[in-house]
Amino acid sequence: MKSFVLGCVFLWRLLQWSNMQLTVPATVLNCCEGDVVILMDSSGSVANYEFSRLLLFTAELFRPFTLGRGHVRVSLVQVGTNPNLEFDLDAHSEQESLQKAIRSVMQLHGDTNTEAALRVAQRILTETDVPKILLWLTDGVQPGEVDEPMSKLKARGVSVLAVSTVHGNYQVLKRAVTPPVESHLYSVDIDNIEIITQDMREAIIKIIRAERLRVVHLTSHSAVLQWRPVLNAGSGFYELWYRDMNTETRRNLPGDSSFVELTNLQPDTTYTASLHPESNQRLYNTLSVNFTTLPDVLSPASVSVSDSGPHQIRVSWGPLQPARVQRYTVEYGAIPSGRVQTVMLHGQQNSTLLTGLEPDTQYLVTVSAMHMNGKEIAMSVKACTQEAALPALTDLQLTPLECQEVQVMWQAHEEGLRGYWLSWERENSHSSSNPSVSFTYLPPTSRSTRLIHLAQSSRVCVSPVYSSGRGAGICCTAEKQIDSSQCG
Numbered sequence: 001m002k003s004f005v006l007g008c009v010f011l012w013r014l015l016q017w018s019n020m021q022l023t024v025p026a027t028v029l030n031c032c033e034g035d036v037v038i039l040m041d042s043s044g045s046v047a048n049y050e051f052s053r054l055l056l057f058t059a060e061l062f063r064p065f066t067l068g069r070g071h072v073r074v075s076l077v078q079v080g081t082n083p084n085l086e087f088d089l090d091a092h093s094e095q096e097s098l099q100k101a102i103r104s105v106m107q108l109h110g111d112t113n114t115e116a117a118l119r120v121a122q123r124i125l126t127e128t129d130v131p132k133i134l135l136w137l138t139d140g141v142q143p144g145e146v147d148e149p150m151s152k153l154k155a156r157g158v159s160v161l162a163v164s165t166v167h168g169n170y171q172v173l174k175r176a177v178t179p180p181v182e183s184h185l186y187s188v189d190i191d192n193i194e195i196i197t198q199d200m201r202e203a204i205i206k207i208i209r210a211e212r213l214r215v216v217h218l219t220s221h222s223a224v225l226q227w228r229p230v231l232n233a234g235s236g237f238y239e240l241w242y243r244d245m246n247t248e249t250r251r252n253l254p255g256d257s258s259f260v261e262l263t264n265l266q267p268d269t270t271y272t273a274s275l276h277p278e279s280n281q282r283l284y285n286t287l288s289v290n291f292t293t294l295p296d297v298l299s300p301a302s303v304s305v306s307d308s309g310p311h312q313i314r315v316s317w318g319p320l321q322p323a324r325v326q327r328y329t330v331e332y333g334a335i336p337s338g339r340v341q342t343v344m345l346h347g348q349q350n351s352t353l354l355t356g357l358e359p360d361t362q363y364l365v366t367v368s369a370m371h372m373n374g375k376e377i378a379m380s381v382k383a384c385t386q387e388a389a390l391p392a393l394t395d396l397q398l399t400p401l402e403c404q405e406v407q408v409m410w411q412a413h414e415e416g417l418r419g420y421w422l423s424w425e426r427e428n429s430h431s432s433s434n435p436s437v438s439f440t441y442l443p444p445t446s447r448s449t450r451l452i453h454l455a456q457s458s459r460v461c462v463s464p465v466y467s468s469g470r471g472a473g474i475c476c477t478a479e480k481q482i483d484s485s486q487c488g
Contacts, residue, residue, distance in 0.1 A: 032065065033228060034131035034208025035073045035089055037121045040105070041138035042078040043112040050165065050190045051107045054137050057163075057193045059102040061201055068093035072208065075124055076101075079138070080108030083117035089124060112142055118149040125158050131208040132158045136176065140168020140187075150176040159207045163200065165190050213275050213287035216259070220267035220294040224259060227275060227287060231255035236279030244269050255279075267296035298377045299325055300367045305383040310359035313383050316351035317367045329368040330354070334361050335382070359388035360468070391415075392472035393464050401450070406478045409448040412464040412471075417444040419465045421473070424451055425458040441465075454478050 038058060042051065058076075065072040073089040086105055092098040125132045134153060150160055161184045162173045168187055177184040183203045186196045217224040231238065238253040242262060253260055265271065270292045277284035300317035307314035315330060325347035332354055333340035338361075343352055347369075357363065361384065368378040391413035399407040404427065410420070420442040425435040435455030442449060451460065463473030 032072050032205055032208040033070060034133060035125060035128050036062070036075070036133045036135060036204065036208075037089075037124050038074065038076045039114075039117055039121055039134060039136045039138075040076055040078050040086075041112065041114075041136075042080050042084070042105075042108040043141075044109040045112060045141040046107070046139050048107065050139065053190045053193055055102055055105055057197065058137065059099050060194070060197055061204075063095060063099065064201070065095075067095060067098060074098060076105065077117050077120050077124075078105070078108050079112060079114050079117040081110035081113055083113065083120045084108060085120055085124075089128075112144060114138075114144045114146050115149055118146065118153070122149065122153055122156075125153065126156055131214075133204060133207055134158050134160045135204075136160065136162040136173075138162070138164050138168065138173075140164040140170075140173060143169065143172055146172065147175055154178055160184070161200070161203060162186070163188065163193070163196065211285065211287065213273065213289040215289055215291045218291060218294060220296045221263065221265050223262045223265060223271070223273075223291055223293065225262065225273055225275070225289065226259040229256065229258045230277050230284060231279055235281060236277060239276045239278055240273070242271050242273035244271050265293050267293050269293050298371065298375070299369050300328075300377060300379045303365070303367050303379045303381045305365070305381060307353070308383065308386055310386050310388040311357050312353060312355045313357060313363065313365070313385060314351060314353045315365050315367065315381075315383070317379070318350055320348070320350045321369075322348040324371055324373075326370045326372055329370070330365065331368070332363050332365045334358060335364050338363070357385050359385050361385050387468055390466050390469055390471035391464065393462055393474045396460075396462055396474040396476055398460060398476045398478050400479065404454050405450065405452045406454060406458075406460070407448060407450055408460055408462065410462050410474070411447070414444070416466045417464055418467055419444050420446055421463045421465055421470060422449065422461070424460045424478075425455040427453050427455045451478075 040054065040058070046054075062072070062074055065074075067073065069090070074092065075089045076086040078084040078086055087101050092101060121134055125134065154160060159178045160176055162177050163186045164173055165188070170187060173185055173187070174181055183199065183206075186200065188196055211228065211230075214226050215223055216226045225240075233254060233256040236255045238255070238257055239250070240253055240260060241248060241250040243249070244266065251260075262271075262273070270290065272288060272290050274286055274288045276286040297319060299319050299321045301319060303315065303317045305313050305315055315332075317328070327347055328345040328349065330343040330345065330352055331340055332343075343354070345352055354363075354365070363383050363385070364380060365383055366378055366380040368376055370376050393410055393412050395411040397409045399409070401407055408422070412420070421439070422442060423437060423439045426438050428434055428436050435458065454460075458478045459475055460478055461473050461475040464471040
């Protein structure tokens with residue numbers, strides 16, 4: 001009976017696989033170029049049946065793509081107690097081997113250590129300069145602290161898409177994916193996961209479609225556009241035009257171009273750029289992209305402090321704009337009512353070292369930039385100097401008196417002194433080999449004290465105590481002989 005049941009389950013999975021393949025659209029040849037890392041939840045919270053359904057979905061999702069460099073590369077990382085890289089981006093350049101590899105994945109079980117798996121995915125995806133996607137397949141149960149690593153991936157240009165079962169934490173998944181959420185995040189019953197295959201595939205194609213115009217770098221006054229070349233130097237040229245609400249600019253670019261930088265743009269302005277390949281050999285579609293330049297950034301936009309010491313602070317600012325800034329003025333004074341001092345610097349400098357400061361003091365530092373157009377921009381920060389090193393004890397002497405007694409005398413700097421911390425080893429009445437350690441605190445007027453019942457070769461230490469801490473002390477070894485003491 002057991003073998004009969006196993007055979008039925010195997011036959012059912014084959015039928016499921018076959019039924020899914022019958023509905024697959026025609027192969028998507030040469031449509032896309034990009035790298036995809038599949039983050040597959042393989043932890044113990046995912047049932048075996050759910051895991052097998054996720055594998056079926058994954059295989060079907062990527063079956064139409066042309067694989068390999070210059071096309072689509074796929075990697076799979078399993079999430080468990082420890083992440084497992086099933087195969088890297090260059091492992092499969094043919095569909096047959098990719099499908100076999102996906103069907104052969106064995107579930108890890110264990111904990112859901114998504115953070116560790118994301119570190120593996122980040123290493124894989126940051127090694128290339130093509131469009132990149134992280135596809136997260138999970139039941140969403142206790143995914144861990146994923147907000148920060150997901151944010152780092154997205155900051156490096158990785159598009160994050162996610163599919164979860166109905167158990168998933170929707171808010172965590174929503175924060176993880178890149179916009180638009182409606183096409184990049186799906187929460188679906190595992191039994192009906194195939195209904196999102198086409199939509200998810202179209203979302204992937206939209207990100208990695210090769211025939212598109214992309215903005216790869218943007219500032220307040222420039223933009224870099226990039227596209228996948230379809231011409232060469234002898235087969236034609238590209239016609240480029242871009243416009244805002246008031247003006248339009250046109251340029252012709254060589255056939256072997258793949259990027260262009262647009263300069264002298266207006267800040268915080270929306271532009272439409274279009275690129276049309278011109279060739280006598282065939283007709284090409286016009287590619288377009290909309291973008292908005294960044295708001296104008298005038299220095300100083302940021303001010304920071306470093307290299308803080310008892311008497312110095314280094315102040316740095318940015319961005320450095322030597323063509324736009326005539327000079328910088330740095331003003332600083334102790335809070336709340338210290339004398340304000342001023343340093344004048346040329347426009348090519350973005351840091352200075354402030355010296356002669358008071359220790360353990362808070363300062364208000366203001367950096368002002370006088371721009372060529374007469375505009376003045378200022379930014380202030382608060383900075384603290386470090387405490388000065390606490391004075392050490394200057395002298396310590398031990399004078400043996402009667403048996404097991406010693407007179408202790410010392411000297412120290414009196415400024416800011418709060419008292420003295422004294423420690424010594426006493427004779428233990430229960431064990432002569434294990435002396436007990438005694439401590440006492442003495443007022444700042446004390447310069448000596450008498451200790452009794454010292455252990456043999458007792459270590460006597462005296463440290464000055466100030467309001468901000470204990471200064472360096474001195475220790476001496478008290479010998480039993482009346483006429484000697486050895487200090488160290």
